Amino acid sequence: MAEPQTAEPLSPAAPPPESGVDWWAEIRGLALMLLTVVVFHSMVAKPFYIPSISMMPNLLVGDRLIVSKYPYGWSWVSASFHVLPREQERILPKTPEYGDIVIAVPPDRDEDYIKRVVALPGDRIAVIHGQIILNGKLVPQQAEPPVLIPADPQLSCDGTPCYDMFERYRTRLTDGREVYELPAFRETLPNGASYLVIDHLDQMLDNYPETVIPPGHVFLMGDNRDHSADSRAPVEERGLGGPVPLANVGGRAEFVTFSLDGSEALNPLTWWPALRDGRAWTRLRPEIRHTAPTER
Numbered sequence: 001m002a003e004p005q006t007a008e009p010l011s012p013a014a015p016p017p018e019s020g021v022d023w024w025a026e027i028r029g030l031a032l033m034l035l036t037v038v039v040f041h042s043m044v045a046k047p048f049y050i051p052s053i054s055m056m057p058n059l060l061v062g063d064r065l066i067v068s069k070y071p072y073g074w075s076w077v078s079a080s081f082h083v084l085p086r087e088q089e090r091i092l093p094k095t096p097e098y099g100d101i102v103i104a105v106p107p108d109r110d111e112d113y114i115k116r117v118v119a120l121p122g123d124r125i126a127v128i129h130g131q132i133i134l135n136g137k138l139v140p141q142q143a144e145p146p147v148l149i150p151a152d153p154q155l156s157c158d159g160t161p162c163y164d165m166f167e168r169y170r171t172r173l174t175d176g177r178e179v180y181e182l183p184a185f186r187e188t189l190p191n192g193a194s195y196l197v198i199d200h201l202d203q204m205l206d207n208y209p210e211t212v213i214p215p216g217h218v219f220l221m222g223d224n225r226d227h228s229a230d231s232r233a234p235v236e237e238r239g240l241g242g243p244v245p246l247a248n249v250g251g252r253a254e255f256v257t258f259s260l261d262g263s264e265a266l267n268p269l270t271w272w273p274a275l276r277d278g279r280a281w282t283r284l285r286p287e288i289r290h291t292a293p294t295e296r
Contacts, residue, residue: 041080043069048103048114048253054222054229055101055114057147057184057196063259063279067103067251072096077250082110088216088247095120095246096218099193099286101253104220104244108235114253115230115240118189119219126210127232130199130225132187133210140188144196146181148173150276152261165227169200193286201226208232217243256282 040046050063059065069078073093076084082105096102096117104113119125124135132139151170169180188194199206203226213219220240222228233239259279264270 038080041069042078043074045069045254046080046251047257048112050114053227054224055116056198056224056227057149057182058101058223058284059114059253059256060149060259060276060279062152062262062276064257065284066254066257068254069251071100071252072102072246072249075247075250077105077248086247088245090247093216093246096249096252097193098189098191099195101284101286102218102220103250103253104240105248105250106235106238106240107248112250113220113229113240115220115222115228116195117218118221119213119243121213121215121217123213123219124210125208125213125219127206127208130202130206132221134190137190139190141185141197142188144184144186147184147196147198148179149182150261151178151180152263166200188289189286192288192290194289195223195286197223197225199225205232211242213243216246218246218249219243253284255284256280 045066045068048065048067050059050061050065053061070092071094073090075090076082076087098117098120100117101114102117104115105111106113118132118139119134126133131141146169149166166180166182169182170178171181172178182198183200184196184198186194187197205225205228211219219231219242221230221232229237229239231240231242231244233241235241256279259276260271260274261276262274264274
């Protein structure tokens, strides 16, 4: 009889490869992603939130925008967090056009303001009884039907209700919505840029002495003319203190992505009911009208 074969002893199995996390690779990937976001925000575009009523009726508190960073070149203000020294040099500088809505930083604070360009380098500008005098000519304003602004009591500006000053304009529509019917005018600048403004008070900012805009500067105003700390307002009153250096202009507003009425909470389920109808994808470049409106 054949002798039984003896099985060879099994060699010990190779130990499984270590399954630990490569923390260095993870941190490096996260750092690269954050750097990409910061560069994109600083060089291409960034989101922006409207916190005040200074640009009504065209921008509402709660609007979320996209601001392009490249139209006028890049400067210290282009950095997402304004950490660079304030210098006047710009890379690939360009001048805005009349009517552009831009982001600007005041001379004494690292805050982003949003205003409209109403005068360019070399222009002479004055404001008399609420109307712009540009290079000796009255910028025409045409009376328009009242604009309807949603009465959103949840919204606030600097800790106080935004719309308290509009209470006498409150009305209820046939569908039950409460709105403010505010007096509006269509203003048209020399290049045909046309947009609505609100002007309902006689106040100090309605008059501004004639000023020549220096080279490399622009004059900015809010569309809500009675409630805007802009180039007409001194720095001590949180204004821009006159013409703004283009190095302090950080981009151009392009369009609204979405808008919330202030009733939302941290719970994402509350965001959908808070969305304002008709605001998403609203283009923010001014309408161009080559026929000037009748002056008011």
